[in-house]
Amino acid sequence: MSSSNTGVQGLALRLEAVWYRHMRVYTRHLVSNGLPPFLEPLIFLVGIGLGLGRYIDSMDGFPYLEYLASGLLVTASMFTAAFECTFGTFIRLEFEKTYDGMLGAAITSSDLMVGEVIWAGSKGLFFSLAVLIVILAFGILPVGLTLVTPLVGMLTGLMFGALGIAVTSFVNNINHFNFFFSGFLSPMFFFSGVVFPVENLPRVVRPLAEALPLTHAVRLSRALALNAVEARHLWDFLYILVFTVGVGWFGIVNIRKRLID
Amino acid sequence: METPAIRVVSLHKTYQNDIHAVKGLSFTVAAGSCFALLGPNGAGKTTTMKILYGKARPDPQGETVIEVLGFDPRRDELDIKVQTGVVPQDNALDEELDVMRNLLVYARLNGIRGRRAVERIDELLAFMELIDKRNASVRELSGGMKRRLAIARALLNNPRLLILDEPTTGLDPQVRHVIWDKLRSLMRSGVTVLVSTHYMDEAYQLANRILIMDHGEAVLEGHPASLMETHMERHVLEVTNAARASRVDAALGDGNGDDIRVERSAERALYYGNALAPLEDAARRLDFGEYVLRPANLEDLFLKTTGRQLNELQ
Numbered sequence: 001m002s003s004s005n006t007g008v009q010g011l012a013l014r015l016e017a018v019w020y021r022h023m024r025v026y027t028r029h030l031v032s033n034g035l036p037p038f039l040e041p042l043i044f045l046v047g048i049g050l051g052l053g054r055y056i057d058s059m060d061g062f063p064y065l066e067y068l069a070s071g072l073l074v075t076a077s078m079f080t081a082a083f084e085c086t087f088g089t090f091i092r093l094e095f096e097k098t099y100d101g102m103l104g105a106a107i108t109s110s111d112l113m114v115g116e117v118i119w120a121g122s123k124g125l126f127f128s129l130a131v132l133i134v135i136l137a138f139g140i141l142p143v144g145l146t147l148v149t150p151l152v153g154m155l156t157g158l159m160f161g162a163l164g165i166a167v168t169s170f171v172n173n174i175n176h177f178n179f180f181f182s183g184f185l186s187p188m189f190f191f192s193g194v195v196f197p198v199e200n201l202p203r204v205v206r207p208l209a210e211a212l213p214l215t216h217a218v219r220l221s222r223a224l225a226l227n228a229v230e231a232r233h234l235w236d237f238l239y240i241l242v243f244t245v246g247v248g249w250f251g252i253v254n255i256r257k258r259l260i261d
Numbered sequence: 262m263e264t265p266a267i268r269v270v271s272l273h274k275t276y277q278n279d280i281h282a283v284k285g286l287s288f289t290v291a292a293g294s295c296f297a298l299l300g301p302n303g304a305g306k307t308t309t310m311k312i313l314y315g316k317a318r319p320d321p322q323g324e325t326v327i328e329v330l331g332f333d334p335r336r337d338e339l340d341i342k343v344q345t346g347v348v349p350q351d352n353a354l355d356e357e358l359d360v361m362r363n364l365l366v367y368a369r370l371n372g373i374r375g376r377r378a379v380e381r382i383d384e385l386l387a388f389m390e391l392i393d394k395r396n397a398s399v400r401e402l403s404g405g406m407k408r409r410l411a412i413a414r415a416l417l418n419n420p421r422l423l424i425l426d427e428p429t430t431g432l433d434p435q436v437r438h439v440i441w442d443k444l445r446s447l448m449r450s451g452v453t454v455l456v457s458t459h460y461m462d463e464a465y466q467l468a469n470r471i472l473i474m475d476h477g478e479a480v481l482e483g484h485p486a487s488l489m490e491t492h493m494e495r496h497v498l499e500v501t502n503a504a505r506a507s508r509v510d511a512a513l514g515d516g517n518g519d520d521i522r523v524e525r526s527a528e529r530a531l532y533y534g535n536a537l538a539p540l541e542d543a544a545r546r547l548d549f550g551e552y553v554l555r556p557a558n559l560e561d562l563f564l565k566t567t568g569r570q571l572n573e574l575q
Binding site: 007008009013014016017018020021024025028096097098099100101102103104105106107108257260261 | 276277308311314315316317318338339340342343346347348349351352353354355356357358362365366367369370371372411414415418
C-alpha cells in the first residue's frame with residue numbers, strides 16, 4: 001500500500017473535519033434543508049404584517065413589522081441550533097452510533113462536541129442570513145448595519161448549540177427534549193423581547209427575562225438592525241460569550257461519559 | 262528485541278453499573294504479529310480493545326501499564342489513533358452519507374484531504390472489492406459489504422496496528438474467506454493485527470497467538486497449535502444420542518489403558534482421548550448416524566476452558 005502515515009493534525013483542522021461531516025450531511029438534501037429557512041420568516045412576516053401588524057402602529061417607538069423582524073433575525077438560529085445539538089446529537093450518539101465510528105479516527109471526544117457546537121453556529125449564521133434576505137427583499141428594514149446581524153445569528157447558534165449539548169448530556173430518553181422545547185425555548189420566544197419589549201413585563205419577572213439567553217441575542221440583533229447601538233449592548237455581547245463558553249464547557253465535560261465508556 | 266506493538270499489564274475495568282468487565286488482564290502483542298482475543302460474549306474482549314484506543318477508560322490503578330505503539334491511550338490517545346485502524350463490532354458507519362463520503366469524512370478526520378484522500382479511497386475500494394459501490398448509500402449495502410467498508414475505512418490512514426472487533430461475525434463463508442485473505446495480505450505487509458472473535462476457526466486461520474478470556478480474565482494463552490498440543494486430547498468421539506452412551510462406556514471401561522475424558526449433557530456425550538484405536542472400537546458398537554469420530558479442534562478447547570454453561574450476557 002502506498003502513502004505514509006500522517007502526524008496528528010492541529011486542533012483547528014480536527015474541528016474543521018468534524019464540521020465538514022455535518023456540512024456534507026446537511027448539503028446532501030439541498031432543497032429540503034435549504035428552502036425552509038427562507039419560507040418560515042416569509043410566512044411569519046407576511047402573516048403578522050398583513051394581520052396583526054395592522055392593529056399595532058408601533059412598538060417601543062418602531063413600526064411593529066420592523067420591531068418584529070429585528071427579533072426574528074435570531075429566533076430561527078436559536079431553534080435550529082437547539083434542535084441540532086439535542087435531537088441531532090442524541091440520535092448520532094444513541095441511535096446511529098455515528099460518534100462510535102468517528103472516535104476511531106484521530107480526534108478526541110471534545111473535538112467532536114466542539115465541532116458540533118461550531119456547526120450549530122454555522123447553521124445559526126445561515127438561518128439568520130435567510131431571514132435577512134427575506135427582510136431586505138421585502139424592504140422591511142434598510143440595508144446598513146443590518147448586514148451584520150447574521151453574525152449575531154451565528155453567536156446565537158453557538159450559544160444554543162452549547163446549551164443543547166449540556167441538555168443532551170443529561171437526557172436518556174429522546175422524548176425528554178420535549179420539556180426543553182415546550183418548557184423553555186417556546187416560552188422564551190415570547191418573553192425575551194422578540195414580540196414585545198421585556199420592559200413591558202411585570203417588574204417581578206423582569207430579572208427573569210434578563211437572565212434568559214435569547215433576550216440578549218434579540219437585543220443585540222435589534223440594536224444593529226434598527227441602527228440603535230449603544231455602549232450597554234456590550235453587556236449583551238459579553239453575556240453571550242460567557243454563557244456559550246461556560247455552558248459549553250460544562251456540557252462537553254458532562255457528555256464525555258456518554259462518549260467514552 | 263523489537264518493542265511490542267501492544268503491552269498491557271494488570272488491566273482492570275469496572276463499569277458504572279458495577280460490572281467488572283476486565284480483571285487484571287495482561288498480554289503482549291509482538292509487532293507484525295496477529296493476536297486473537299477469544300472468549301464468549303461478556304468476556305471483556307470489546308472493553309479491552311476500546312481501552313487500547315481511548316474509547317474506554319480503564320480503572321485508575323497504580324500498577325496498570327498500557328502501551329500501544331509506545332503510547333499510553335490515557336494520555337496520548339491521538340498519537341495512537343493516527344497510526345491505528347479500528348473496526349468496531351457494529352461497524353458504526355455514517356448512515357447519512359454514501360460510501361465515498363463516508364470515507365472522505367473519515368479520511369479528513371485523520372488529516373487526509375483533497376486528491377490524496379480520493380486516491381487513497383479508490384485504492385482501498387479496489388482492495389476491498391467495493392469499487393462499484395463507490396456512490397451507493399450505506400443503507401443499501403449488504404452486511405458483508407458494510408463490514409468491508411468498515412475495514413476500508415480503518416485502513417485509510419495506512420495503520421501500523423489494526424484492531425478488529427469480531428470482524429466476521431454474522432457473515433457468510435465467502436465473505437469471511439475474502440476478509441481473512443485481506444487481513445493476511447495486510448499482515449504480510451507488516452501490519453500488526455489485534456482481532457477478537459468467538460469463532461475458533463477464525464483464530465486458527467489468522468492468529469500467531471491467541472488469548473482465551475472468560476469473565477474478564479485470561480484463561481489460556483499461546484500459539485493455537487501448541488495450545489491444542491498441551492491442553493487438548495487429539496481425538497473426540499461425539500455420541501449424538503446420549504441414550505446409547507452406555508454402550509461406549511462399556512467398551513471404554515474394559516481397561517484398554519488410555520485416559521479418556523468424558524463430557525456429558527442431556528443429549529450428547531463426548532469422549533476425548535489421545536489414542537484413536539479405543540475410540541474406534543467403541544464407535545463400532547454404535548449405529549451409523551449415532552456418533553461422529555473426529556479430531557479435536559480449537560472449539561473443544563474453548564468449551565473446555567470457558568465451560569458449556571451460558572453466562573448472564575450470552
